[in-house]
Amino acid sequence: MTFLRILTPGGVITPDELQRLASLTRQYALGKIEVGFRQDLLIPSSDGQLPILRHQLAEYGFKVEEANSAHPNIVSSVVAQNIFPKLSWLRSGDYLDIIDSFDFEPRLKINLIDPTQELIRPLTGELNFIASATPSFWYLVIKIPALGKMRVWPELLDGEQIAQWVKTIESVLYNSTPLVNFEEFFQQVCSKFSGRTRRIEQEVRLTPKPYPRHEGIYRYDGHYWIGLYQRTNEFEAPFIEALSQLCKDTKIGRIYTTPFKTFVIRDIPKETIYQWEKLLGLWGVHTHYSFLELNWQLPDADAAALRLKTELVDAFERTRIRTSSLSFSIGERSPDTTSTIVIEPLSDDYERFRVIHSPDFYIGNSEWETFAGDVARKNLPEVLRRLTQKYYEQLSTDKKTTLTRKTPGLQPIIMEKVMQCKHCLTIADIPAPLPASYVCPTCNAPAGDFVEVMLEAIS
Numbered sequence: 251m252t253f254l255r256i257l258t259p260g261g262v263i264t265p266d267e268l269q270r271l272a273s274l275t276r277q278y279a280l281g282k283i284e285v286g287f288r289q290d291l292l293i294p295s296s297d298g299q300l301p302i303l304r305h306q307l308a309e310y311g312f313k314v315e316e317a318n319s320a321h322p323n324i325v326s327s328v329v330a331q332n333i334f335p336k337l338s339w340l341r342s343g344d345y346l347d348i349i350d351s352f353d354f355e356p357r358l359k360i361n362l363i364d365p366t367q368e369l370i371r372p373l374t375g376e377l378n379f380i381a382s383a384t385p386s387f388w389y390l391v392i393k394i395p396a397l398g399k400m401r402v403w404p405e406l407l408d409g410e411q412i413a414q415w416v417k418t419i420e421s422v423l424y425n426s427t428p429l430v431n432f433e434e435f436f437q438q439v440c441s442k443f444s445g446r447t448r449r450i451e452q453e454v455r456l457t458p459k460p461y462p463r464h465e466g467i468y469r470y471d472g473h474y475w476i477g478l479y480q481r482t483n484e485f486e487a488p489f490i491e492a493l494s495q496l497c498k499d500t501k502i503g504r505i506y507t508t509p510f511k512t513f514v515i516r517d518i519p520k521e522t523i524y525q526w527e528k529l530l531g532l533w534g535v536h537t538h539y540s541f542l543e544l545n546w547q548l549p550d551a552d553a554a555a556l557r558l559k560t561e562l563v564d565a566f567e568r569t570r571i572r573t574s575s576l577s578f579s580i581g582e583r584s585p586d587t588t589s590t591i592v593i594e595p596l597s598d599d600y601e602r603f604r605v606i607h608s609p610d611f612y613i614g615n616s617e618w619e620t621f622a623g624d625v626a627r628k629n630l631p632e633v634l635r636r637l638t639q640k641y642y643e644q645l646s647t648d649k650k651t652t653l654t655r656k657t658p659g660l661q662p663i664i665m666e667k668v669m670q671c672k673h674c675l676t677i678a679d680i681p682a683p684l685p686a687s688y689v690c691p692t693c694n695a696p697a698g699d700f701v702e703v704m705l706e707a708i709s
Contacts, residue, residue: 260326261289269494329506330367405447565631
């Protein structure tokens with residue numbers, strides 16, 4: 251069995267689109283839909299179904315990618331609007347305008363994140379645009395291995411030009427000329443595109459939080475929102491068709507996806523909530539699962555990882571292991587990992603594992619500690635039980651202690667424009683524009699032989 255990815259930029263799809271997709275899935279594939287980690291949708295199918303499925307999806311205008319996507323879906327926190335804390339200036343329309351401005355399919359992983367919301371992790375992309383306190387302007391946090399450690403762009407960028415910045419960054423990054431360092435990269439990008447920017451007045455501060463509520467039925471501001479989850483990670487196409495129809499009947503214009511493999515429907519009028527209760531009851535869709543079930547990050551469409559998770563959850567329930575403040579990933583750790591405990595397979599048959607965890611069990615760390623280096627599958631429940639005990643033994647009972655901590659501020663690289671002699675590379679000791687009488691203090695070159703360059707400022 252294989253699958254195709256359907257891009258849903260920003261994790262947003264209309265009921266009409268989702269209903270049509272479910273119908274095509276029922277007719278030309280296996281009749282199931284899974285939500286991917288980057289808020290895209292996965293359509294499992296047999297190898298024989300792939301050609302006609304791909305053709306039908308393209309006929310209806312869906313953006314189709316293979317399992318290993320060459321164009322990752324754009325992730326956004328628009329799903330969290332109104333149901334989680336948010337910046338006062340940021341509206342759903344701001345996200346959608348930025349997403350609509352992409353007239354190309356980016357090759358890098360793009361994230362558009364409100365730093366105050368709790369639902370979508372902020373730094374799982376390669377180009378992470380973080381909304382600033384200045385209306386319409388965004389930080390850019392870059393996590394690209396070719397550029398070394400994580401870096402913050404030296405200026406705030408206008409949201410209306412994010413797509414242009416991404417296109418320019420990709421043109422420089424995928425140029426055949428190898429990049430020497432971030433400073434050279436910054437100069438090349440700025441030489442190709444000079445967009446509207448603002449000075450950074452304060453560093454980026456992100457506070458990682460425990461896994462949020464992303465499933466269940468909740469009331470807010472006179473409305474309801476519903477997060478829908480399935481233990482198999484797959485939703486039956488006929489149910490998705492019925493759900494989409496109810497959205498249309500009750501004037502709900504958008505359906506959202508999350509990295510936790512859930513669909514979210516928000517802005518549900520309170521007078522229609524019983525229609526949703528009826529829908530879920532008729533289709534046998536449960537809500538309000540336990541943390542044992544929900545606090546997991548699994549690779550997309552990975553049956554072996556899902557079987558292991560199911561096995562471990564059953565063992566946790568039998569042995570009464572509490573995990574409400576912990577989260578688990580199965581697979582190799584990566585920049586996308588958003589959990590506190592990682593179960594890394596050491597063999598292709600999923601029979602031996604390494605168990606690691608973040609220091610002090612805080613979310614948002616890039617460092618890991620090994621708890622058990624080589625564990626047989628049959629021993630995993632006991633090893634994880636001991637690890638949860640370690641967590642609770644070190645947990646402070648001080649009421650002031652929280653389950654999260656603030657990360658150090660992400661410091662931007664401060665760049666400044668200077669005038670440099672093109673002969674001996676001496677930096678002028680006065681700012682531009684240079685007076686006509688100025689000469690290089692090293693080689694006596696005239697002012698006309700100085701060029702403007704960007705250099706990292708010394709703090």
